[in-house]
Amino acid sequence: MTTIALPQNNNGLHGTLSIPGDKSISHRSVMFGAISEGRTTVDHFLFSDDCLRTIAAFRALGVKIETTSDQVTIEGKGGFDQFENPDQPLDMGNSGTSTRLLLGLLARQPFDIEMVGDASLSRRPLNRVIEPLAQMGAQISARDNNLLPLTLHANRRLQEIDYQLPVASAQVKSALILAGLQADQPTQLTEKLITRDHTEKMLQQFGGSIQQEGKHIKVTPQSEFQGQHISVPGDISSAAFFIVAGLCVPNSKVVLQQVGLNPTRTGILSALSKMGAQFEISNETAASEPAGDITIHSQQLQAINLTDQDIPGLVDEVPLIALAATQATGTTVISGAEELRVKETDRIETVTEELKKMGADIEQRPDGFVINGGTKLHSAVEPLDSHGDHRIGMMLAVANLIAGGTGQLQHADAINISYPTFWQDVAQLQS
Numbered sequence: 517m518t519t520i521a522l523p524q525n526n527n528g529l530h531g532t533l534s535i536p537g538d539k540s541i542s543h544r545s546v547m548f549g550a551i552s553e554g555r556t557t558v559d560h561f562l563f564s565d566d567c568l569r570t571i572a573a574f575r576a577l578g579v580k581i582e583t584t585s586d587q588v589t590i591e592g593k594g595g596f597d598q599f600e601n602p603d604q605p606l607d608m609g610n611s612g613t614s615t616r617l618l619l620g621l622l623a624r625q626p627f628d629i630e631m632v633g634d635a636s637l638s639r640r641p642l643n644r645v646i647e648p649l650a651q652m653g654a655q656i657s658a659r660d661n662n663l664l665p666l667t668l669h670a671n672r673r674l675q676e677i678d679y680q681l682p683v684a685s686a687q688v689k690s691a692l693i694l695a696g697l698q699a700d701q702p703t704q705l706t707e708k709l710i711t712r713d714h715t716e717k718m719l720q721q722f723g724g725s726i727q728q729e730g731k732h733i734k735v736t737p738q739s740e741f742q743g744q745h746i747s748v749p750g751d752i753s754s755a756a757f758f759i760v761a762g763l764c765v766p767n768s769k770v771v772l773q774q775v776g777l778n779p780t781r782t783g784i785l786s787a788l789s790k791m792g793a794q795f796e797i798s799n800e801t802a803a804s805e806p807a808g809d810i811t812i813h814s815q816q817l818q819a820i821n822l823t824d825q826d827i828p829g830l831v832d833e834v835p836l837i838a839l840a841a842t843q844a845t846g847t848t849v850i851s852g853a854e855e856l857r858v859k860e861t862d863r864i865e866t867v868t869e870e871l872k873k874m875g876a877d878i879e880q881r882p883d884g885f886v887i888n889g890g891t892k893l894h895s896a897v898e899p900l901d902s903h904g905d906h907r908i909g910m911m912l913a914v915a916n917l918i919a920g921g922t923g924q925l926q927h928a929d930a931i932n933i934s935y936p937t938f939w940q941d942v943a944q945l946q947s
């Protein structure tokens with residue numbers, strides 16, 4: 517276990533950061549690169565533990581992938597049928613995105629594939645993907661309750677499906693799109709709520725076609741994709757730590773460069789605007805995945821109510837909204853967020869437990885939180901704990917800055933899962 521002394525606030529955060537590449541888009545760029553014809557190059561790839569799992573899995577499947585400090589080059593296999601039988605289980609580590617998307621992408625291979633993961637991933641539900649994939653003809657055998665480790669058995673046929681997703685999940689949707697591309701006939705999906713659409717956008721960028729109308733998606737079977745040059749925008753979920761820090765650490769002003777602004781991901785900005793935050797967006801680029809620079813300065817926030825409709829657009833940022841709510845005037849109620857219970861940790865539990873150590877007035881509900889704001893957070897006396905969850909670790913680092921605290925963080929290394937340069941970036945804004 518790595519325990520570290522958290523960075524202390526000197527005189528606010530100041531300066532400009534280039535935000536590391538988007539995790540969701542980085543994973544998908546390797547997946548589409550692997551099934552495409554020819555070479556794919558990916559700039560500003562996120563070299564974090566999770567994305568390295570996806571690279572390792574495709575290398576084990578015989579895909580040639582080269583990396584430099586900021587770029588990935590993938591020599592595509594030209595479809596789904598040229599992968600090699602991996603000689604050991606694919607180790608998904610902590611990565612839910614790798615696991616769920618690969619289950620769909622690899623559901624029609626001529627050999628068995630085993631998948632394993634770390635303790636946290638081995639507790640996370642896969643039923644939500646396994647069940648519809650089984651309806652399509654995938655042969656998956658997993659431990660009790662459909663948990664990792666599992667075996668994806670050799671299977672040469674997938675049937676189409678007409679499926680209403682019971683959970684709002686981009687991972688499940690993406691797995692079914694990737695399986696639907698390999699089915700006999702078109703697949704129809706209806707989302708519960710609209711979730712991030714990076715798979716749909718990237719599929720089109722690689723020359724495929726997909727029909728989308730609101731929550732309805734139609735996937736036509738196809739296996740011919742063309743290698744591309746992808747430039748990954750900064751991850752808004754990583755930028756979010758510095759957005760909330762910039763708002764809530766007194767005397768701060770930060771500029772976050774080229775942050776992805778895909779409308780299915782900007783729920784954090786909408787929520788903070790509703791809390792009264794003012795920020796500036798400049799240098800916008802209008803690629804398939806739009807991006808822009810965000811400038812934030814410290815200011816007073818007000819409480820907000822978030823419901824199930826709001827959650828998919830900021831699902832990974834709810835812990836940060838909870839933190840911001842401790843500093844806002846009034847009472848914040850977050851409901852319809854039960855998906856947080858099946859993330860890398862039960863984030864309703866871990867956010868409540870950890871923020872209470874700093875004096876937050878926060879109570880959990882089965883599907884969210886009630887937070888009475890206007891609390892002066894104090895330094896935690898006992899060590900804070902990420903519980904092995906990258907986003908909880910970084911949220912607590914921001915909380916400690918807001919508190920002017922001298923806290924310690926246990927399991928700090930979890931942060932490498934999505935943001936290996938996080939501590940350097942905090943230090944840069946303090947210099």
Ligand code: S3P
Nearest residue numbers: 540613684685686687688831832
């Ligand atoms: C992701 C989707 C979300 C998100 C995760 C990444 C993706 O998960 O929480 O960090 O890349 O598709 P769910 O689809 O389970 O909500």
